[in-house]
Amino acid sequence: MIHGFGAGFLQFYKNLDHLHSQRRLLALDVPGFGRSTRVSFSSDPAAVENEMVAHLETWRRVLGLEKFILLGHSLGAFLACSYCLRHPERVQHLILVDPWGISPPLSEEEMKKKFPFLAKRFWQMVGRLKPFDPVRMAGPWGSDVIQRTRPDLSRNFGDSFMNYVYHCNVQRPTGEEAFYHMQYMYGWAKRPMLPRLAQTLDPRVPLTLILGQRSWMKAVSDGRCVGEAISELRPQSYVAVHRVSGAGHHVHADQPGVFNDLVNKTCSLADSGGDVEPETVSGTETPEWDPARPTSHADLE
Numbered sequence: 001m002i003h004g005f006g007a008g009f010l011q012f013y014k015n016l017d018h019l020h021s022q023r024r025l026l027a028l029d030v031p032g033f034g035r036s037t038r039v040s041f042s043s044d045p046a047a048v049e050n051e052m053v054a055h056l057e058t059w060r061r062v063l064g065l066e067k068f069i070l071l072g073h074s075l076g077a078f079l080a081c082s083y084c085l086r087h088p089e090r091v092q093h094l095i096l097v098d099p100w101g102i103s104p105p106l107s108e109e110e111m112k113k114k115f116p117f118l119a120k121r122f123w124q125m126v127g128r129l130k131p132f133d134p135v136r137m138a139g140p141w142g143s144d145v146i147q148r149t150r151p152d153l154s155r156n157f158g159d160s161f162m163n164y165v166y167h168c169n170v171q172r173p174t175g176e177e178a179f180y181h182m183q184y185m186y187g188w189a190k191r192p193m194l195p196r197l198a199q200t201l202d203p204r205v206p207l208t209l210i211l212g213q214r215s216w217m218k219a220v221s222d223g224r225c226v227g228e229a230i231s232e233l234r235p236q237s238y239v240a241v242h243r244v245s246g247a248g249h250h251v252h253a254d255q256p257g258v259f260n261d262l263v264n265k266t267c268s269l270a271d272s273g274g275d276v277e278p279e280t281v282s283g284t285e286t287p288e289w290d291p292a293r294p295t296s297h298a299d300l301e
Contacts, residue, residue: 001027002056004074004100005179006132008034008168011073013161014256015263022264026063030079031055032175034168041178045190048178053083060090069267071095073252074217075179078102081193081201088202093270095263097210098249101182101189102197102230103220130176131186132169142166156253194220198233206238206275208266212247212254238275240266 003011009027019025029036030052039055041048056079060068070091072080077099084091135142143166147154154162169176184190201207209227211217220229227241242262247254269275 001025002030002070002072002076002080003027003034004072004076006033006169006176007165008036010034010161010164011157011250012252015252015260018256018260019263023267026065026068028059030076030175032173032178038172038174040174041181043181045182048181049079049082049191052079052178053086056083057087060087065090067092069093069095069270071097071263072099073097074100074249078189078193081197084202084205085196085200088205091205093206093208093266093275095208095210095266097259098212098215098217098251099193099209099226100217101191102193102217102226103188104192104194105184105188130173130180132173132176135166136170136173142170153250156250194226194229194233197230201234203234203237204276206240206270207234208240208262208275209242210251210259210262211241211243212249212251213243213245214247215249215251217249240275 001009001012003009008029012027016025016027031037031039032041041051067090070080070084070093072078072095074097077096078101080094080096081099084094135145138145143163146166147159147162150162153165182189182191207230209230211225211227217226220226225241225243227239227243231239231241244251244255244258244262247258252259266275
């Protein structure tokens with residue numbers, strides 16, 4: 001499991017015990033984030049991506065993993081894709097949870113419509129800041145800054161987790177700097193993944209997407225669902241798309257029970273070899289998962 005931006009593997013704290021009870025589970029803090037070493041990265045976006053993938057491959061090699069199911073959330077999903085592009089023989093099944101960096105940026109004309117002059121000028125000023133610079137500038141009050149600016153996360157994850165996020169990000173921000181070089185206006189990647197998934201990803205790698213129905217990351221620039229866009233580009237490959245009702249970007253925390261069931265179902269399918277027939281699943285979406293409805297094995301069929 002690869003975490004998203006600004007945290008560590010404990011962002012999955014609502015999921016770890018349950019998933020680990022079903023199978024061997026490995027989660028890591030990406031170098032530059034969490035409690036991992038603050039390694040230095042290049043400033044070129046392609047070089048940064050290659051360096052992060054190299055760290056993941058070293059981690060795999062040290063643990064002696066031959067083939068595994070790889071799950072990533074947000075930035076972690078982008079890195080999981082990047083790893084899979086370079087080492088497809090190692091990935092039994094790729095699970096992308098509300099992935100960042102999939103869609104190409106908006107066109108210049110779309111930018112003008114979406115971001116008027118004043119908004120662009122504001123971005124030019126604040127865009128030089130890294131996301132957690134204000135937290136570090138606040139010193140010992142940084143934890144309060146996080147909780148006041150993201151009360152939604154505080155309500156969802158709890159104050160202890162927000163304090164954990166604070167301590168993850170007051171250290172030397174090498175991972176944050178790496179992300180800064182890879183992103184464009186935070187919402188997009190300079191090297192978007194969608195074209196590369198179509199052109200480069202081994203078609204034999206099965207892919208599952210778990211998307212939050214309320215997440216702003218579920219759509220690509222032309223308005224299509226990211227799952228629909230990927231399915232259309234991989235017609236001969238297994239692509240399953242699950243949209244979780246009542247969940248935003250942090251699907252695993254918003255609806256942990258539904259998320260855990262989906263991950264377990266996907267892993268069991270991969271174990272049985274049931275994720276190799278594209279004509280049965282390619283381009284399809286499951287019905288939205290309603291958290292008000294009890295989740296059962298029948299729901300997962």
